[in-house]
Amino acid sequence: MPLDPSTLEQLQTTVRRFVRERLVPLEAQVAREDRIPAEVVQEMRELGLFGLTVPEAYGGLGLNTEEECKVVMELGWTSPAFRSVIGTNNGIGSQGLVMDGTDAQKEYWLPRMASGEVIGSFALTEPDAGSDAGSVRTRADRQGDGFVINGRKRYITNAPHAQLFTVFARTDQDAPGSRGVSAFLVPADSKGLSLGKPDKKMGQQGAHVCDVVFEDVFVPADALLGGEAALHKGFLTAMKTLDRGRLHISALAVGCAQRLIEEATRYAAERQQFGQAIGEFQLVQAMLADSATEAYAAQTMVLDAARRRDEGTDNEALASRSKLFATEMVGRVADRAVQIFGGAGYMEEYGIERFYRDVRLFRLYEGTSQIQQLIIAKALLKNIK
Amino acid sequence: MKVLVAIKRVIDYNVKVRVKADNSDVDLTNVKMAVNPFCEIAIEEAVRLKESGQATEVVAVAVGPSQCQEQLRTALALGADRAILVETEGFPQPLSVAKLLKGVYDQEQPGLVIFGKQSIDADNNQTGQMFAALAGLGQGTFASKVEIAGDTVNVTREVDGGLQTVALKAPAVVTTDLRLNEPRYASLPNIMKAKKKPLDTLTPEALGVEVKATIETLRVEPPAERQGGIKVDSVEALVDKLKNEAKVI
Ligand SMILES: Cc1cc2nc3c(=O)[nH]c(=O)nc-3n(C[C@H](O)[C@H](O)[C@H](O)COP(=O)(O)OP(=O)(O)OC[C@H]3O[C@@H](n4cnc5c(N)ncnc54)[C@H](O)[C@@H]3O)c2cc1C
Numbered sequence: 305m306p307l308d309p310s311t312l313e314q315l316q317t318t319v320r321r322f323v324r325e326r327l328v329p330l331e332a333q334v335a336r337e338d339r340i341p342a343e344v345v346q347e348m349r350e351l352g353l354f355g356l357t358v359p360e361a362y363g364g365l366g367l368n369t370e371e372e373c374k375v376v377m378e379l380g381w382t383s384p385a386f387r388s389v390i391g392t393n394n395g396i397g398s399q400g401l402v403m404d405g406t407d408a409q410k411e412y413w414l415p416r417m418a419s420g421e422v423i424g425s426f427a428l429t430e431p432d433a434g435s436d437a438g439s440v441r442t443r444a445d446r447q448g449d450g451f452v453i454n455g456r457k458r459y460i461t462n463a464p465h466a467q468l469f470t471v472f473a474r475t476d477q478d479a480p481g482s483r484g485v486s487a488f489l490v491p492a493d494s495k496g497l498s499l500g501k502p503d504k505k506m507g508q509q510g511a512h513v514c515d516v517v518f519e520d521v522f523v524p525a526d527a528l529l530g531g532e533a534a535l536h537k538g539f540l541t542a543m544k545t546l547d548r549g550r551l552h553i554s555a556l557a558v559g560c561a562q563r564l565i566e567e568a569t570r571y572a573a574e575r576q577q578f579g580q581a582i583g584e585f586q587l588v589q590a591m592l593a594d595s596a597t598e599a600y601a602a603q604t605m606v607l608d609a610a611r612r613r614d615e616g617t618d619n620e621a622l623a624s625r626s627k628l629f630a631t632e633m634v635g636r637v638a639d640r641a642v643q644i645f646g647g648a649g650y651m652e653e654y655g656i657e658r659f660y661r662d663v664r665l666f667r668l669y670e671g672t673s674q675i676q677q678l679i680i681a682k683a684l685l686k687n688i689k
Numbered sequence: 690m691k692v693l694v695a696i697k698r699v700i701d702y703n704v705k706v707r708v709k710a711d712n713s714d715v716d717l718t719n720v721k722m723a724v725n726p727f728c729e730i731a732i733e734e735a736v737r738l739k740e741s742g743q744a745t746e747v748v749a750v751a752v753g754p755s756q757c758q759e760q761l762r763t764a765l766a767l768g769a770d771r772a773i774l775v776e777t778e779g780f781p782q783p784l785s786v787a788k789l790l791k792g793v794y795d796q797e798q799p800g801l802v803i804f805g806k807q808s809i810d811a812d813n814n815q816t817g818q819m820f821a822a823l824a825g826l827g828q829g830t831f832a833s834k835v836e837i838a839g840d841t842v843n844v845t846r847e848v849d850g851g852l853q854t855v856a857l858k859a860p861a862v863v864t865t866d867l868r869l870n871e872p873r874y875a876s877l878p879n880i881m882k883a884k885k886k887p888l889d890t891l892t893p894e895a896l897g898v899e900v901k902a903t904i905e906t907l908r909v910e911p912p913a914e915r916q917g918g919i920k921v922d923s924v925e926a927l928v929d930k931l932k933n934e935a936k937v938i
Contacts, residue, residue: 307881310759314766314880317723322874352877365877 306368306614315371319378322351327382334385334510335658345389348420354393355418357548359402362414369548370610373555377603380559384662387556388511392462393417395549396670397424400470400487404530404541409489413468425466427457427516428542434458435675437472438482438539442518444473450524451475453488457516459669464502464512467492470529471518472538479536487529487538496521507661549670550623551613554606554630557666561599561634564641564659568592572644582644591644595637602630621676621683628676631666638663690800690837690859692735692744694769695790695817696728696751697780698760699810708911715810715909724760727805729767730865733872734835735803736768743837744801746770750793752786753777758888765883766875772888773797777900785900787819792896794824799860801842806831806864817864827857831866 307315326347334340348354357372358364367375372394379387392398398417401410401424416422433439442455453473463469469490476484490497500515528534529541569592572583582588609622638660642649649656667673700706700715701723709716724732738744749764750773751757761772775789794802802824804817821828829835829844833852836843840859845852847866857863875883893900921927931938 308884310762311880311884314759314762314875315877318875318877318880347874350876351874352879356877360881363878365881 307371312371312374315365316374316378318351319353319375320381322347323378323382323386327386331383331655331658332652334383336509338509338512340386340389340510344386345420348386348390352418353390354420356390357394357402358398358414358418362410362418364414364418368610368614369551370607370614373551373606373610376552376555377559377562380556380561381563383508383510383658384556384560384665385508385510388461388508389465390420391552392425392466393420393423395552396426396545397462397466397468397470399545399548400426400529400541401489403544404487404534405489406526406531408526409529413489417468422467423462423465424468424470425460425462425516426545427460427463427469427471429458429460430456431458435672437542438485440472440474440485442471442473443477444475444486444488444523447522450522450527451488453490453518453521453523455518457518459503459513460516461511461513461669463499463514463516469497469516471516472542473518475538476536482539484536485539485542486535487541488523489527489529490518490521490523494521494523506664507658508665546670547623548613550627550676551606551610553666553670554602554609554623554626557630557634557663558599558603558606560659560663561595561602561630561637564634564637564656565592565595565599567656568595568641568644571648575646588644591640595640598633599637602626602633606630619683619687621680624671624676624679624683627666627671628673628680631663632673634663635667690738690744690840691746691748691797692738693794693797693799693802694728694731694735694747694749694764695802695804695820696732696749696760696764697725697805697808697810698722698751698753698757699725699808702726702809706911708909712908712910714906722756722759724763725805725808725810727807727809727865727867729805729872730867730869731803731805731863732764732767732769733870734832734863734865735801737870738801738835738837739768748773748797748799750775750790752789753780755890761888762880762883763875765886765888766880767873768879769886771886774888774890775896776890776892781900782902782904783813783816784819784903785898786816787823788898789893789896789900790816790820791823792898793891794820796896800840801837801859802826802862803835804862804864806866817862821862824860824862826860826862827855828862828864829855829857830864832863833866833868835863835869 355364356367360366417424428437430440444451444453471488471490472485474484475486496519498517503513572588573581575582606626609626612618641656642660645656648654701721704721707716735747739747747769749761749769751761752775807814831847832844833847834845842857842859842861845854
């Protein structure tokens with residue numbers, strides 16, 4: 305059930321205050337130390353941020369997609385590394401369970417994820433399976449009353465902190481491509497599961513990514529996400545999960561763009577050259593106007609796509625359209641922000657170059673821009689037939 | 690002990706305040722409103738008293754138009770058990786607010802009433818004091834520490850040149866200062882649960898209070914624009930200017 309407007313407004317206001325009063329002042333420190341202070345993560349738990357999308361029955365807020373997007377736009381106002389902490393529990397780390405888990409699986413894991421006691425990660429990508437995610441080679445073979453998993457997953461967000469992995473592994477070795485893949489709920493402390501070294505990344509310091517290695521990891525039969533009925537159907541779960549996640553990322557991109565636009569506008573109003581504020585120059589104004597217009601377009605688009613998803617009336621890949629547009633948009637906005645800041649935009653001290661690097665990721669994960677284009681075109685062509 | 694907390698809806702402290710073109714008042718159209726920061730401290734203190742077992746129930750009360758329900762919901766989300774709105778047209782002046790709250794006090798019979806020391810809109814700093822006088826209660830204003838011991842309320846007050854500790858016999862009135870506590874953020878689940886907590890509405894008539902204006906606002910003006918600074922070339926010149934121009938030393 306959707307929230308009444310004033311309750312939603314209060315949620316947004318509270319997150320906005322928390323973001324601006326608590327998180328924004330820590331941005332430079334988090335980037336420098338590549339670490340989010342434990343007490344801040346605890347505050348995020350207490351605030352309830354880990355359970356935005358977990359149903360109320362399992363201790364979360366049960367926000368619908370539109371509400372989630374509105375809250376995530378607030379989170380976008382600060383370094384995306386903070387969002388990453390709660391990102392997987394609200395998105396790819398939990399939504400597979402929410403959508404396709406058995407009651408027992410949901411009852412066990414979801415309340416722990418909503419509270420933030422358990423961090424969930426989503427392990428699909430492999431060294432040789434990126435955009436072509438259906439080609440995963442990690443395998444799960446039946447053994448006794450369970451499965452044995454072998455393989456390696458790559459670039460797994462929050463893996464160094466996770467207690468639970470949703471792992472996509474091939475259960476039918478003869479089935480081609482994405483058919484024959486199943487999803488498993490694998491606790492991080494399973495015997496044979498190990499982590500690679502945290503990857504050194506271009507941006508989003510404070511958020512951590514690494515390989516996850518499975519060497520004869522045994523899981524009982526009830527670790528199969530969705531139970532026996534879902535055997536070989538894991539790829540569908542992955543795609544549904546990513547579809548909602550794309551709107552989440554789109555909303556995040558909008559939030560980051562809004563922050564960058566505000567920073568750039570402030571700077572343009574203050575910085576003097578040729579005896580006047582640079583914001584008086586029409587060439588600078590054009591950059592601001594283009595950024596504001598594109599951000600508004602993306603914001604409107606994301607919220608519309610989210611509403612359509614909630615209504616169940618989207619069969620046109622609107623989430624992919626939103627992600628394609630919003631993430632490319634924030635790339636342009638960040639680039640213009642650097643331009644408006646001039647040399648200062650290139651300097652660490654001002655934080656603009658940090659955002660520029662941070663937002664670059666949005667065009668890559670949860671489906672690259674090219675993959676979104678493929679999905680959008682495929683939906684168009686399918687609807688014609 | 691039951692605690693009554695009075696809260697006010699004011700312009701959010703982050704908003705840049707603008708004066709209406711006719712200088713009659715501050716412009717409130719489409720402006721973000723929030724709980725007065727000192728009232729947030731009052732709610733926080735009441736909730737802490739309850740969490741530590743010193744208070745049994747926390748009731749939040751606001752006087753003003755129906756939109757004040759939003760701020761009462763915030764109080765409920767922060768931990769108040771129930772809320773009361775005394776619904777009026779616009780915001781009555783401090784004396785009327787104090788009288789209305791006295792009406793609520795008579796109905797509720799709390800052991801402690803907590804106010805913010807002032808609201809950041811008009812900075813009057815008088816509603817708590819007026820209320821204490823009307824109700825005939827002891828008051829500990831500008832509190833930086835509050836402790837309940839039996840039916841005594843010990844209040845540390847921030848006074849010029851230091852701290853003063855007073856013992857008030859309950860029922861008593863406390864007004865909060867900035868250092869009393871650091872208010873929490875309402876958790877998102879509690880914001881959702883606040884919807885289900887009781888919020889009652891009363892009218893001035895029901896409380897037998899006539900709302901009257903005793904102060905007339907003649908003119909509201911924004912503060913003077915800050916003048917651009919100047920550079921002085923020596924310490925002597927600075928001292929001279931501070932002494933003779935600014936006349937601050
Ligand atoms: C920081 C970070 C965090 C991540 N977190 C996770 C996570 O938590 N879980 C997880 O499972 N994965 C995660 N990923 C992996 C991410 O989803 C993949 O990196 C992404 O899907 C792209 O795959 P790839 O890196 O193998 O690139 P490739 O698939 O090798 O793509 C390289 C280029 O080729 C293009 N390309 C590929 N196929 C086509 C095609 N058919 N048509 C046109 N162009 C094509 C791509 O668009 C891209 O430009 C993360 C990645 C990063 C960088």
